[in-house]
Amino acid sequence: MIKLENIHRNFQVGEQTVHALDNINLEISKGEYLSVMGPSGSGKSTLLNLLGLLDRPSSGNYYLDNQDTTQLDEEQLAAKRNRYIGFVFQTFHLIPRLTAAENIELPLVLAGVDEKIRKQKVAAALQSMRLANRAEHKPQQLSGGQRQRVAIARATITNPAILLADEPTGNLDQKSGLNVVETLEQLNDKGITLIVVTHDAALGSRARRAIRMLDGRIESDSQQDSTNAGA
Amino acid sequence: MLALKDAITFAWQALRANISRTLLMLLATGIGVASVVILTSLGEGARRYVSNEFSSLGTNLLIVVPGKNDTAGANPMTMFGVAERDLTIDDARALMQHPKISYLAPFNFGTADVTWRGHKRETPIQGSTAALLKLRKWKIKQGKFLPDTDMDQANPVVVIGSNIRDELFGAHAAMGQWIRIGDRRFRVIGILSDEGQSMGLSVKDAVIIPVAAAQALFNTSSLFRIFLEVKTHEAIPEVTSFIIRTIKARHQGKEDITIVTQDAILTTFNTILNSLTYAVGGIAAISLLVAGILIMNVMLVAVSQRTHEIGLLKSLGASSRIVLYLILIEAALLTLLGAFAGLLVGHLGSWGIRLAFPVLPAYPPLWASIASVLVALVSGMLFSLLPARKASRLDPVIALARH
Structure with missing residues (x-):
């Protein structure tokens, strides 16, 4: 599904070149549950943006479904993001003026999906996220956990192959955080490739495969017990 | 590809969410269009007034003026010609x-x-x-x-x-x-x-x-x-x-005489007063450019306020082109709404002038209504290109970065 080959990502900060990613080689199969951990500045967010096609490597190749994405132009990358990738952010990034249903609908609107089909899919997503009675609520009328579930519904409405979560529980209390993690894991059970970037050791340890990063390199890459017992 | 109808809905929601900003820009465009309509209606009123005056004199009227003027009557100065x-x-x-x-x-x-x-x-x-x-x-x-x-x-x-x-x-x-x-x-x-x-x-x-x-x-x-x-x-x-x-x-x-026909005088006055109408219309149209500049500035602020939103749209699969398109649709919607509000006010205003001064047939010419809406739209769109391009070029990684 995902294959990174000799990926470098350099940033120019003043006169210094910062190696945010330093020769990353990584393969991720379909349906994996992967956590990326590491201290601040270790390059995990850069890796996530790169995997999500929001950023391009300075050198190296990124194959997504056997296609080299480094050859694609802006338009094609946007289309790939829409089809393959779902993002879940720490701060939810819901549009405050839109209702929960409208926020969830947005990726389908951008993709030009027919309105009838959109409404059906949104209704189904609201149902499965237990948000059916919150459809017409604006984000500020929702709790943190509900907001993140709206964001997850939005991220998965286009049936993406990969779900990228950047500290998905970072702004939530423990109970709703757990609730959100379980929701993500249920999606993984149904076949979505789940990649979670986190500081939180407890959250990181729930994944079947854990990557630790340090100074732009992959320090360790290990399989773990997937008993979901870490939390 | 994003459908036009959905783009308009999205832009409309954005405009409604920022009602004071929207009203301010509507006002700017509206004043521009209304002033074009009202000022040209005054010019047109003056032209019709003069035209009516002449036709009340009879269209087969000839005026023999002492003195010869080579421009053969197409010049009102012959009215003051000096006799040989x-x-x-x-x-x-x-x-x-x-x-x-x-x-x-x-x-x-x-x-x-x-x-x-x-x-x-x-x-x-x-x-x-x-x-x-x-x-x-x-x-x-x-x-x-x-x-x-x-x-x-x-x-x-x-x-x-x-x-x-x-x-x-x-x-x-x-x-x-x-x-x-x-x-x-x-x-x-x-x-x-x-x-x-x-x-x-x-x-x-x-x-x-x-x-x-x-x-x-x-x-x-x-x-x-x-x-x-x-x-x-x-x-x-x-x-x-x-x-x-x-x-x-x-x-x-x-x-050593000049014969002035009714037609020649009327043509001359029509030419003068039409030029006058175009001139005042043009001056009023400058206010539309000012409105355009205001729209540009407000849109620039709006774009920087909505950095997160634009980054989000990109992460959801919107290309730079779609972001550009969304911002331009918003500007177009805004200027059209403003322009139509201005048309309404302008036509009401010239109706008011006709009520207050019944001798002055101050009917706004059709071209002024059409041209002012077009100028408003073009200036609104042109001036929105800069903010829209700025938005479309936002790097989503930076746009979405945590504070």
């Missing part, structure tokens, strides 16, 4: 022979004091004949107009307008009274009805005496103009050449 050889009452009498002339009136003009029992007013005095009444399409309210006598006859009679009557006589009866004009005495034989105007001079202020009396009063043997009405429009060229031939023969072979 004066037009005289004998010239006028010679012209009257032509069968296709229905009326002919020699015309003289000067300013003098008009007094009655200590009431005094300095006013323009017109000298002419009985035919002037028909040429000017005036009506008599009381008494009669100048008697239909020979042009040479300087009867001491006067016909006055209602303002002059009120100012001189107040509540007294004016008919039959003797008034003094300059150093001569005239008997009031008629009062004009208020209907109609003549070249900006109200009928109410008219003082008309026989042309020979005016010549004596102003101590001249010349005429200021000869007005004549041709029986049919087709006969105008024939009558024109007859006039030139006749006057030439009488003036020792010199063609």
Whole structure:
């Protein structure tokens, strides 16, 4: 599904070149549950943006479904993001003026999906996220956990192959955080490739495969017990 | 690809979410469009007013002006041409022979004091004949107009307008009274009805005496103009050449007159007043550019306030092109709404002007409405290109970065 080959990502900060990613080689199969951990500045967010096609490597190749994405132009990358990738952010990034249903609908609107089909899919997503009675609520009328579930519904409405979560529980209390993690894991059970970037050791340890990063390199890459017992 | 309808819905929600910003920009565009509409309606009103004035004089009117001007009457300055050889009452009498002339009136003009029992007013005095009444399409309210006598006859009679009557006589009866004009005495034989105007001079202020009396009063043997009405429009060229031939023969072979036709004057005034309308419309359109600049600035602020949103849209699969498109749709929606609000206000405004000043037919020309909406749209879109490009080029990684 995902294959990174000799990926470098350099940033120019003043006169210094910062190696945010330093020769990353990584393969991720379909349906994996992967956590990326590491201290601040270790390059995990850069890796996530790169995997999500929001950023391009300075050198190296990124194959997504056997296609080299480094050859694609802006338009094609946007289309790939829409089809393959779902993002879940720490701060939810819901549009405050839109209702929960409208926020969830947005990726389908951008993709030009027919309105009838959109409404059906949104209704189904609201149902499965237990948000059916919150459809017409604006984000500020929702709790943190509900907001993140709206964001997850939005991220998965286009049936993406990969779900990228950047500290998905970072702004939530423990109970709703757990609730959100379980929701993500249920999606993984149904076949979505789940990649979670986190500081939180407890959250990181729930994944079947854990990557630790340090100074732009992959320090360790290990399989773990997937008993979901870490939390 | 994102559907237009959904883009409009998205833009509409964004506009509604920021109601004060939206109203401010609507106001800017609206004022621009409304001022174009109202100012051009004033220009158009002036043009129609002048046009009406001329047609009230009759479309087959010819005016013989002493002095030759090479631009052949298409220039209003001929109205003030200087004579080489004066037009005289004998010239006028010679012209009257032509069968296709229905009326002919020699015309003289000067300013003098008009007094009655200590009431005094300095006013323009017109000298002419009985035919002037028909040429000017005036009506008599009381008494009669100048008697239909020979042009040479300087009867001491006067016909006055209602303002002059009120100012001189107040509540007294004016008919039959003797008034003094300059150093001569005239008997009031008629009062004009208020209907109609003549070249900006109200009928109410008219003082008309026989042309020979005016010549004596102003101590001249010349005429200021000869007005004549041709029986049919087709006969105008024939009558024109007859006039030139006749006057030439009488003036020792010199063609020293200018014949001004109604059409020529009307065309000239139309040209002038249309240019005036375009000019005021253009000046008002500058306010649309100002509105465009305001829209640009407000959109720039809006884009930086919505950095997160734009980054999010990109992460959800919106390309730079779609982001550009969304911002431009928002600007287009905004300027169109503003422009239509402005049209409404502008048309209401010119309706108000027509109500307040019924003489001024201040109808906004159609082109002004169309052009102002187009200019508003184009300027709104052009000035939004910069903020829209800025938005579309936002790096989503930076846009989504945590604070």
